[in-house]
Amino acid sequence: xASKIKEIKTKKARWLDIVNADQDSLKYLRQEFNFEAAxxxxxxxxxxxQKINERPTYVxxxxxxxxxxxxxxxxxxxEIDMFISKKYLxxxxxxxLKPLTDFFxxxxxxxxxxxxxxxxxPILLLFKILSKLYNYCYPIINHINxxxxxxxxxxxxxxxxxxxxxxxxxxxxxxxxxxxLQSHYGILQRFSEISGGLNCPESLRREFSxxxxxxxxxxxxxxxxxxxxxALHETxxxxxNLKINEIMKTLTIFSVIxxxxxxxxxVFGMNTVESMPFVESEHGFWYIVGLMFxxxxxxxxxxxxxxxx
Numbered sequence: 001x002a003s004k005i006k007e008i009k010t011k012k013a014r015w016l017d018i019v020n021a022d023q024d025s026l027k028y029l030r031q032e033f034n035f036e037a038a039x040x041x042x043x044x045x046x047x048x049x050q051k052i053n054e055r056p057t058y059v060x061x062x063x064x065x066x067x068x069x070x071x072x073x074x075x076x077x078x079e080i081d082m083f084i085s086k087k088y089l090x091x092x093x094x095x096x097l098k099p100l101t102d103f104f105x106x107x108x109x110x111x112x113x114x115x116x117x118x119x120x121x122p123i124l125l126l127f128k129i130l131s132k133l134y135n136y137c138y139p140i141i142n143h144i145n146x147x148x149x150x151x152x153x154x155x156x157x158x159x160x161x162x163x164x165x166x167x168x169x170x171x172x173x174x175x176x177x178x179x180x181l182q183s184h185y186g187i188l189q190r191f192s193e194i195s196g197g198l199n200c201p202e203s204l205r206r207e208f209s210x211x212x213x214x215x216x217x218x219x220x221x222x223x224x225x226x227x228x229x230x231a232l233h234e235t236x237x238x239x240x241n242l243k244i245n246e247i248m249k250t251l252t253i254f255s256v257i258x259x260x261x262x263x264x265x266x267v268f269g270m271n272t273v274e275s276m277p278f279v280e281s282e283h284g285f286w287y288i289v290g291l292m293f294x295x296x297x298x299x300x301x302x303x304x305x306x307x308x309x
Contacts, residue, residue: 008107008114013122014088017104019095020045029090035083036060043081043092050183052190058085059198061191064180065133067096068140073147075140075173077180080133082126086199089122091129099132123198127207130188134214137181141221144173148228155236160243167233174226181222184215253309260295264288 004025008015018025021043039060042048053060064077078097083090106113147170154163192208303309
């Protein structure tokens with residue numbers, strides 16, 4: 001067996017878990033279980049399209065689940081590839097799905113956990129894994145909700161650039177979350193339909209319907225969050241535009257008010273000394289300054305009357 005493959009054997013199931021599958025691991029799966037080459041190829045490090053393939057002796061399923069990075073604050077997808085039959089369950093992933101890695105380690109090392117899965121069929125093991133992964137989504141959803149609340153508070157109190165960056169990060173996280181889960185409902189529904197060939201009792205089929213409800217609840221919550229963050233983004237954009245308009249209004253008023261001063265200064269700066277009024281006067285400078293202030297006063301009164309200032 002390849003070094004990256006870990007195994008748990010029970011009375012009714014064989015669970016193989018592969019983290020970051022290499023060529024030796026994939027070759028072992030091909031030789032040991034005679035999987036389709038196309039399914040084996042899907043276990044590459046690159047993210048694959050989420051799907052379910054029904055084969056004569058097994059079912060191959062590809063799902064993605066969100067992972068949250070505390071360092072960057074970003075939500076990114078992590079893929080899990082699953083081979084399910086009546087006798088075995090094989091999971092291949094990149095190790096970032098903490099509920100899955102913790103559950104496998106616990107079943108390996110803890111006597112009680114090992115005893116709890118001793119009589120489980122592979123499909124029941126799969127149900128437990130998916131339940132843990134969907135439950136893992138809710139804390140991430142709560143974190144998005146906290147981010148939205150923080151953005152709402154920052155819109156009026158923080159710097160615009162910082163708030164806009166935060167809004168865009170939350171929007172990206174919601175979109176990535178939605179992209180990760182958008183195919184789950186159809187895949188699980190299809191799996192529930194074909195699960196009879198995997199020794200799935202009727203009671204467990206009903207349990208799978210709860211997983212379908214999880215996908216719908218998570219999706220509806222994300223839609224609401226997306227609407228909320230879009231509304232906040234529009235509010236932030238409106239406030240930014242309002243501030244820009246106020247700045248432009250202030251600059252425009254200032255430039256128009258100062259216009260008479262600039263005009264008089266330009267006129268009396270002409271090189272036509274002999275015909276320029278007040279040039280020969282002893283107090284000519286103060287006359288010109290007085291004219292400037294009169295022009296300034298007229299403009300201020302006009303703007304005040306129009307209620308522009």
